[in-house]
Amino acid sequence: MPELTVTSEIYEEYDYRTKITPSTEGNVISEFPFILPKSRNKPKFDEDDDLDVERPEKEVIKIEHSSKTKIALVGLQVWRGAFLLGDLLIHLGLSGRLAGKTILELGAGTGLTSFVAALYAKKVICTDIDIGGILDLIKLNAKYNAKLIKSEFKVLPLDFTATWSPQLTNEINETDIIIAADVIYDDDVTAAFVTTIQKLLNTKPPKTLYIVLEKRYVFTIEHMDSVAPCYETFLTLLDKVKGDNAHSVWTVQQLPLDFPKYFTYDRVKELVLWKISSQPT
Numbered sequence: 001m002p003e004l005t006v007t008s009e010i011y012e013e014y015d016y017r018t019k020i021t022p023s024t025e026g027n028v029i030s031e032f033p034f035i036l037p038k039s040r041n042k043p044k045f046d047e048d049d050d051l052d053v054e055r056p057e058k059e060v061i062k063i064e065h066s067s068k069t070k071i072a073l074v075g076l077q078v079w080r081g082a083f084l085l086g087d088l089l090i091h092l093g094l095s096g097r098l099a100g101k102t103i104l105e106l107g108a109g110t111g112l113t114s115f116v117a118a119l120y121a122k123k124v125i126c127t128d129i130d131i132g133g134i135l136d137l138i139k140l141n142a143k144y145n146a147k148l149i150k151s152e153f154k155v156l157p158l159d160f161t162a163t164w165s166p167q168l169t170n171e172i173n174e175t176d177i178i179i180a181a182d183v184i185y186d187d188d189v190t191a192a193f194v195t196t197i198q199k200l201l202n203t204k205p206p207k208t209l210y211i212v213l214e215k216r217y218v219f220t221i222e223h224m225d226s227v228a229p230c231y232e233t234f235l236t237l238l239d240k241v242k243g244d245n246a247h248s249v250w251t252v253q254q255l256p257l258d259f260p261k262y263f264t265y266d267r268v269k270e271l272v273l274w275k276i277s278s279q280p281t
Contacts, residue, residue: 007068008077013266022064023140024133030078031060032112034086034263036119037094062144064137065110073132074185075109081181081212082109083263084271086116088210089179091259093120101176106158106196107183111138111145117179118149125171127158160192172203181212184230194237201278202248208277215270231272238276248280 010016016030037056066076092098098120105114105126114126126142128134138155156168164172178200184190201207215231242250255273 003070003072005068005070006074006077008079010078010080010083010265011067014264018062020062024064026066027064028067029062029064031062032078032083032263033058033060034090034116035059036090036262059148061112061115061148063110063112063141064144069132071185073134074182075107075128075134076132076137078110078112079182079214080265080268081214081271082112083265084257084267084273085113085179085181085210085212087259087262088212088273089113089116089120090262098177102171102174103177103179104172104175104200106160106178106180106193108138109134109182111141111155113179113181114138114153115142115145115148118151118153121151121177123152123174124149124154125168125175126153126155127168129159130157158196160189160196172200175200175207176205178207178209179211180209182214183211184213184234185216186230187233190230190233191237194234194241197276198241198245201250201276202245202280204280206248206277206279208275211274211276213272213274214268215272248278251275251277251279 016032018029018031020029022029035056036059063078065078066073069076089098098117101121102123102125103117103121105117105124108114108126108128111126114124118124126138128138135155135157142149142153142155154171156171158164158168178197183193197209201209213231213234238252242252253275255275257267257271257273261267
């Protein structure tokens with residue numbers, strides 16, 4: 001039986017495509033527009049003492065990506081959760097909460113949200129599993145978006161099932177904030193992901209994880225209802241490791257999506273945002 005091919009829903013919602021020739025046959029290059037407000041400084045006045053209104057800038061993130069892939073290579077596509085996480089990063093960045101911080105992204109895929117983080121953070125470590133040319137794709141997209149990257153920016157492999165390299169370990173030991181979006185798509189990956197975040201959150205200094213997930217519902221005979229099995233598995237495993245964790249104290253919160261929408265996408269009700277803060281004991 002051939003492996004299932006999947007396509008991100010966002011390509012049907014808005015036309016992000018460009019006519020730019022991609023570097024790899026079969027890929028496409030899209031431009032994802034967003035609004036970049038000015039930082040929240042004190043009001044400025046012109047020479048006539050009139051309020052000088054700072055208007056937000058219209059920006060785009062240029063991303064080369066696949067339009068369809070097998071399940072194992074979904075990171076080569078762009079998914080809706082990346083935009084919600086991008087909105088959050090802009091919101092946090094405008095308030096100064098990313099200034100001077102080192103941010104590590106898990107399962108970064110095309111790199112889109114890492115590029116947003118790089119507008120505000122001191123350093124960004126963009127990671128994913130080293131298969132299917134994902135890391136090379138991130139590096140290519142980083143070149144496309146060089147003008148947005150204001151921080152030190154590194155691309156490193158991170159496999160949820162593998163031992164960390166010495167270089168990655170050093171970066172993790174300096175990390176303040178961890179971000180991830182749309183990394184839950186089967187039970188095995190979910191279990192490995194939860195194990196990874198447990199290990200990360202148990203390292204010093206204290207860390208904060210922001211994770212965006214989209215509940216994907218399927219109808220099952222067992223439940224005779226539509227359920228989101230991968231999301232439920234994530235919550236079950238998260239609750240277990242939180243209860244069993246002896247190395248740090250976790251604060252787990254589902255956050256309201258009450259911050260502004262800067263990217264162009266549908267912020268559907270299935271999108272959820274979790275914040276997990278750790279304090280190693």
